[in-house]
Amino acid sequence: MTLLDSSIFRFRLSSLHVSSRSLGVYFAGIMFASAVWVFVDAALYSAFDYARNLHITFIDWIPFLCSILGIVIVNSIDKSRLSGDSFAYTDESLARKARFILFIGFALLAGGLGGSFTVFILKYVVAGYEGKSLLMGSANIISNILFMISATALWITGNMNDDYHYNLQL
Template structure:
């Protein structure tokens, strides 16, 4: 084994531990606000595309012209998957995933890691679904004007920003808080 026996812990899954970020006094607060801003920007981009799609109409000289494509339920599914993954990831106790607090029950650490994997899998599935919708619905064998392909780009943008927001929030919550005290007897 490459690790010295003193550093070996049989409960560890990964060789590298989670990072302990100590970037300043307000790191946690700035990270939480940044994650919230990314989450809001993600949903704003997609809702903007939905509103534009619902008000899409033809040019004034052609009143019978129907818009070639609209945002439908298929466009909402990747965002819903990413939102569920976002919620699962951020509801997990970070200490339980690390296994640091001596939870006694090894199955609890395993379940926490399983749920973390499911959360990231939902987010990755949402991103893959949004790219699939963009390619199949808006670009593949369709020559829609740029105004209509924006709907697909907004969907991909929403999922990417949600993933970034989840990562920023995870790192911010993993950093040391300015109100954290260690009491020992």
């Protein structure tokens, strides 16, 4: 009896080939989904917790939306457009525009994180809330940190070559 016959599952984990690029993309997706889940969970908790007067309002959503917009902008830039090499099929003005748009995307990500800290301090800490109310405020910070990790992981893995990627140039 072989190992495959005595196993419950049809496949062995050692036979699965997962490249580092796909692992990075999966990790970025997990971080993005976790960020959305943390914030939406806090928003739903504040909406259905009738004992408190504190709720997540549109002010809390602004840093969240800025971070999502920043992720969309950062990951929609073609990385080959960033280099203004004379051998590439791009001109210098296109590379400069791509770098500027990339800067705007990362600025939106950083602004979302800074905005979440600002909302947390001004709305929750200064007002003197305690316990689960502080957890609702910190959910915005946690989700924006997870967004930045997701965007960074996807940016890094977007620049990696896949294991079976052949670059054929003369």
